Amino acid sequence: MTTLISDTEHQDRTVHRVLLGKKQVLVTEDEPLLPQLERSGILVEYQCREGYCSACTIKLLWGKVDYPIEPLAWVNSGYVLACCAIVKSDIEIALL
Amino acid sequence: MSYSTFNRKKFDSLQEPMFFGENVNVARYDQQKHPIFEKLIEKQLSFFWRPEEVDLSNDRKDFLKLEEHEQHIFLSNLKYQTLLDSVQGRSPNVALLPIVSLPELETWIETWSFSETIHSRSYTHIIRNIVNDPTKVFDDIIVNEEIAKRAVSVSKYYDDLIELVNLYNTLGLGTHHVPERGEVVVTMKTLKKALYLTVASVNVLEAIRFYVSFACSFAFAERTLMEGNAKIIKLIARDEALHLNGTQHMMNLMMSGRDDPEMAVIAQECQQDVINIFVEAAQQERDWAQYLFKDGSMIGLNAQILGQYVEYITNVRMQAIGLEPQFPTKNNPIPWINAWLVSDNVQVAPQEAEISSYLVGQIDNDLDGADFDDFDL
Numbered sequence: 001m002t003t004l005i006s007d008t009e010h011q012d013r014t015v016h017r018v019l020l021g022k023k024q025v026l027v028t029e030d031e032p033l034l035p036q037l038e039r040s041g042i043l044v045e046y047q048c049r050e051g052y053c054s055a056c057t058i059k060l061l062w063g064k065v066d067y068p069i070e071p072l073a074w075v076n077s078g079y080v081l082a083c084c085a086i087v088k089s090d091i092e093i094a095l096l
Numbered sequence: 097m098s099y100s101t102f103n104r105k106k107f108d109s110l111q112e113p114m115f116f117g118e119n120v121n122v123a124r125y126d127q128q129k130h131p132i133f134e135k136l137i138e139k140q141l142s143f144f145w146r147p148e149e150v151d152l153s154n155d156r157k158d159f160l161k162l163e164e165h166e167q168h169i170f171l172s173n174l175k176y177q178t179l180l181d182s183v184q185g186r187s188p189n190v191a192l193l194p195i196v197s198l199p200e201l202e203t204w205i206e207t208w209s210f211s212e213t214i215h216s217r218s219y220t221h222i223i224r225n226i227v228n229d230p231t232k233v234f235d236d237i238i239v240n241e242e243i244a245k246r247a248v249s250v251s252k253y254y255d256d257l258i259e260l261v262n263l264y265n266t267l268g269l270g271t272h273h274v275p276e277r278g279e280v281v282v283t284m285k286t287l288k289k290a291l292y293l294t295v296a297s298v299n300v301l302e303a304i305r306f307y308v309s310f311a312c313s314f315a316f317a318e319r320t321l322m323e324g325n326a327k328i329i330k331l332i333a334r335d336e337a338l339h340l341n342g343t344q345h346m347m348n349l350m351m352s353g354r355d356d357p358e359m360a361v362i363a364q365e366c367q368q369d370v371i372n373i374f375v376e377a378a379q380q381e382r383d384w385a386q387y388l389f390k391d392g393s394m395i396g397l398n399a400q401i402l403g404q405y406v407e408y409i410t411n412v413r414m415q416a417i418g419l420e421p422q423f424p425t426k427n428n429p430i431p432w433i434n435a436w437l438v439s440d441n442v443q444v445a446p447q448e449a450e451i452s453s454y455l456v457g458q459i460d461n462d463l464d465g466a467d468f469d470d471f472d473l
Contacts, residue, residue, distance in 0.1 A: 046438070048437075049438055052139065052337060052338055054416050072136065072338075096411070
């Protein structure tokens with residue numbers, strides 16, 4: 001469930017759940033999905049980290065993501081480019 | 097229909113397909129049917145670099161200290177990459193420019209090919225710096241059997257397309273008798289099929305064939321050996337990722353039928369051929385890994401690990417164009433390679449060419465009177 005967390009230093013931050021198999025990771029909208037997954041120990045393939053190489057493509061089973069800047073890589077529906085996608089709701093993903 | 101360097105017809109280029117429509121006339125970029133190609137041009141231009149920017153004096157010392165079988169690995173990879181970029185520096189121009197119909201795509205093809213010529217120049221820069229007689233290395237590219245085998249696979253689809261387009265441009269559609277070749281059928285369908293398979297084969301070249309060499313170069317650099325070379329390979333890998341993006345877009349646009357409905361039918365019919373191109377390339381690259389390590393492995397890398405990496409990366413690339421993965425390898429056996437493939441993680445001054453976001457000649461127009469407050473005359 002998407003929740004609001006009060007942060008003493010910042011304003012309220014929206015936190016979403018990312019489900020990956022049996023794992024669950026909490027992410028914010030402050031930065032893209034890829035670095036947040038990496039910090040929680042999930043290794044995702046990557047290369048350019050700026051949206052053109054498509055190496056970090058993963059499956060999006062359900063939920064909503066948004067791209068502040070449209071990436072150069074071709075992204076098919078049902079997939080998400082982890083290096084530049086901002087998570088906008090609880091989501092479930094699967095690695096390729 | 098013969099090719100014209102400046103098509104005098106008046107037509108709306110936004111209604112043309114990527115290929116086999118009208119020849120491009122006005123090179124205009126104010127409007128684009130597929131804006132992605134314009135964006136790729138911009139990105140590629142911002143990536144511009146020159147091989148001479150990278151100092152290789154330490155690489156020479158390192159190279160002399162390498163074991164003989166390691167020198168074999170290093171030089172063989174350079175030879176293979178030289179072959180690949182010799183093909184890529186000319187073939188997109190020769191094969192695709194006579195049939196392209198969109199100005200932004202035409203310019204992307206030229207920009208793409210040009211960047212491959214920089215890669216070729218960088219191999220000369222490296223080879224010149226590490227061996228006394230570069231001729232020996234370059235001459236072997238033609239006679240080395242292991243390289244020759246690959247040369248056939250990387251050039252045959254281009255050559256088929258070029259032959260068909262030549263016939264089409266001189267004789268038009270129909271069945272033509274070609275000396276030493278017999279009857280050759282030129283229809284829009286055979287032309288488009290040859291084009292689709294060419295793009296698929298180029299996609300494989302840039303997505304898979306380069307990566308065995310990349311892995312070896314970075315494995316040397318992990319041991320702090322041949323680091324100048326690794327820096328150049330990093331720049332090449334960044335360019336290749338962009339070129340790969342270009343061919344993936346071409347293939348996905350063709351498959352979707354959004355650009356040319358007939359192309360979607362051809363893509364469907366050719367699906368198995370494309371899978372075969374991927375699988376054949378993966379097999380050849382695994383064989384190449386065996387050849388590289390025939391006299392001994394290097395720390396952190398051997399033929400088996402490299403073979404698994406080829407399978408892994410082939411799976412990833414196939415999925416990027418909507419194909420089912422063909423190999424069991426699920427995980428990257430050399431995850432450390434990704435840190436080398438990121439182009440922007442090196443700490444360098446912004447005026448150095450390596451930072452891709454740094455654009456030459458940027459001007460800050462956001463000024464007001466207060467900015468001159470501390471000026472004294």
